[in-house]
Amino acid sequence: MATATQAPKLTVVSAGLSVPSSTRLLADRLAVATATALRGHGIEPEVQVVELREHARDLADHLVTGFPNTELRPAIDAVTGADGLIAVTPIFAASYSGLFKTFFDVLEEDALAGKPVLLAATAGTARHSLALDHALRPLFAHLRAVAVPTGVLAAADDWADQGLATRIERAGGELADLVAGRASTAPRDPFADVVPFEALLRRG
């Protein structure tokens, strides 16, 4: 259970490319909805936004070198250390964008295991609505994150629709419920949890 002394960390990943971007706009509205719902649980979250656009080159470097550079490291830490995650991508060619996928590709194995996550996307038309379920959900299932039931897709004409606000509120509420009910976790430290060598020998 998150306590008043340690604010739970809510991290928002936006893969929008333009500035300003509708993906970031959706991400911000989801963050506000989640934070509002958390306050309903008596919890004031610490919100941090990761704009993947700012790390486009860092991510390409990571693919080539195998390690995150100084600029990328804090973004990865913000995501792996989060108590709740909001992940928002534009839909490109019927799926998440390459930039979005690259970020989740370079995370350590199990980095998102058990982490509550809200999945959302922006698209030109509502015909891409199922991309959330056929592309994002399987990805986060593979990462063993816990995706909330409501995914939010905002198509161009949704921005004038009250239905979008309703879905944002419902999804934010679902994420807040999961974050509020979850013990705050620190990322695993491979050097702190020593497997003594005798145990390694026996496993052989």
Add this chain to the structure above:
Amino acid sequence: MQFGVFSVSDLTTDPTNGRTPTETERIKAIVAIARKAEEVGLDVFALGEHHNPPFFSSSPTTTLAYIAARTERLQLSTATTLITTNDPVKIAEDYAMLQHLADGRVDLMLGRGNTGPVYPWFGKDIRDGIPLAIENYALLRRLWDEDVVDWSGEHRTPLSGFTATPRPLDGVAPFVWHGSIRSPEIAEQAAYYGDGFFANHIFWPAEHTRRMVEFYRRRYAHYGHGGADQAVVGLGGQVFMRRNSQDAVREFRPYFDNAPVYGHGPSLEDFSRETPLTVGSPQQVIERTLGFRDYVGDYQRQLFLLDHAGLPLKTVLEQLDILGEEVVPVLRKEFAALKPAHVPDAPTHASLVAARTEQEEAA
């Protein structure tokens, strides 16, 4: 402190002229590099092991034996010997043989190998990498330390009444380093046996190396081999030098930009900032290398990677001249002045024989 060079034995096209050395040229070049290392006053030459192109070094003990015959005092090592896909019996035999031929100027660095397809070619599975490293090394130790071995395990056919020949020179096995880029299990293994730990160091940020070495030192002390600051640590390093640092950058950039490991990714400047790569003047290399001690403590062996990314032999030999004449003499003096007396040097055959004699006399 020991200084030397290590080679991964890649055959890479020189991006400045499109020329790729033949296997013969590259193999002869390695011998020339090792001999030059001795000539300019370096202590160690270490050679990699690979079983896939574009690398030539499938049989390191053959190459090292030849180098042993052409040198007088150079310590011969590996970077790395594959403890996963090689039969530990063959490792025990090959390196004991090399020890005799080289009058004890031999140690070796064990590594797992990270090329997935190589494992099945040798009947293994990369997913068993850590268990293979652990079981195979436990057997290797017994083959060297015990004259007659009865053994059974998971990954190799059992041995009954087996004696690995030749026996280690003077009854003392070669010193073993364990190399790993990112597996705490291997640092734990090195600590458990009181062996050396070599952090590849290059290609990764210093903070990562700091944590690996700190972990190894803590566990070395835990297993009662001595103080954490007495653990035996080696580091890799990667440098390119010219008297004028701008000339070094200009000359090395095309090799960097097209290098198989990091090419077409970060800029030379970014990569130099993020990792220990130093491209510049001899003085810059001296300062950067002395700085390694700030995050790993007093250490025993510094190996530099010089011959890679398609650099021509002539250039590599020039780099060795600079290293031997201008860099290593200063590093030797500075590191020695900083090192407390209770921190040991890297073990050699002579020191291991002396330690054993002392132990026997005490018993």
